[in-house]
Amino acid sequence: MTHAARRAHRLGLLLLLVTTAGWALNWPGMKILLRDWPPMSSRGVAGVAASLILAALAWRAGETLHVPREAWPRLLFASFTNVFAWMGFGTLCMVWLSVSEGTLLIYTMTLWATLLAWPILGARPGPRQIGALVLGFAGIGVLLGGQGFALGPDKLIGVGFALAAAVLFALGTVLNRKALPIPPLASAAWQVGLGCLPMLIFGFLVEAPRWGALSASGWAVLVYMTLVPMGLCYVTWFATLRLLPPATASTGTLLVPLIGVISASLVLGEPLGWREGAAMVLVLGGVTLALRKA
Template identity: 80%
Template structure:
């Protein structure tokens, strides 16, 4: 199998693994609190990634001058992206959470203007109109009467998208460590405070987990936070970054459809229109001029 064909196959594996985590999280949150769920899975996954990096002969040490950048990347890529993204699912449906979070390319376009001095082009402006129009359709189902029952989830989802976009804008220089080592440190360090908060404040009980809950917890540890990071790095080796980034738009698409099939979440015309607008806008934002 050629490099491009293998890259496309790995991209499908990556996006499918990440997408199925969305309905899985909704199932797990019926039995366990959010930060404990993400913390357990993330810390174990971080150790697995570190073991894989060590086995591949990669150095696990981080140069002292790179530690502040690693900590900032950990906050934007893990604490905000994974932590806030998990918390939002307590209040939102998968379709709402996934589409709001995957608007991050739109926010990156906006943040690059004041931070990097690169105003949006005409194409990027059209992307912003499409993307935020889709968000308006999604949130406007009740005439924009956002009640207290959904507002925290919306804020957490937008926080995940905005902080991840901020990291994408400011973390442009690669860290002086291998991608696998970087992922191991970021996932492990970022999920460690979630684990501590979960067991000190949320106080989950292992006995509350049903076989389905255990299955989702194991899946979340091994596939989205373990295998998918490995396949993602291999994807980036074989495909142009722009192609790989655009391919990740399959994640919310697959996630919303699987949530409708597995847990019976509504998938009507409003969700379909919002999905088309948001993903269309993000696609435009990711395309090269």
């Protein structure tokens, strides 16, 4: 590896760390914001504002915001699976679940993609993928089996939203394998905007949030969510993909639930015992195995 290649690799790793840390800290931040504001309004406001920032950055970078007519159906589908379902349902589940429960369930999306690829693409799982599924779903069993699976109605609602976010994101991954004919930042701006606009409309029509209800910490999280995980992190993520192999970048995102769970324990005082630790090892071990090439 040349000196320039080593420098690019180190820069890629640094950008990956910035990306994963920014996304990870959003999870405990969301729990703080939900004390003041309802979920869809919180995500909708931050997402629509972030989409405008991303569009400005795309324009500044010389990317076109034009969407070819034939790309609109795929763009709308990607906006639904990648943003509305992933971000919206992922935020809703935090109303009923802890950060450890929500993030670990949501980050099983790679396992669900492995399962969905079988009937949809005919990609039958091999021994490595089967091992990944066994590890991942064993982790879910440990996570949810702490009280003998005696989950109350509220907890079941949260689990349902978390799994819906994971499964729908996985479905989008399987069906949207071909890249959209739109530059990266412009694509992110469109997807975030189209996915979050319905949340914003629903939030202000149904949830009716009050700006005065936002505390100082709520405002801080709302600004952070807009600028960092939904703004800066998209820029650093696309830069990471230019500097690191996709497999390295994808595996690196497993730091998101790890950092998120640890930070939630430190900031929110959420439990972090043997059950959460074992579930994390199993789920993330399964996802890592699924991400590796056979």
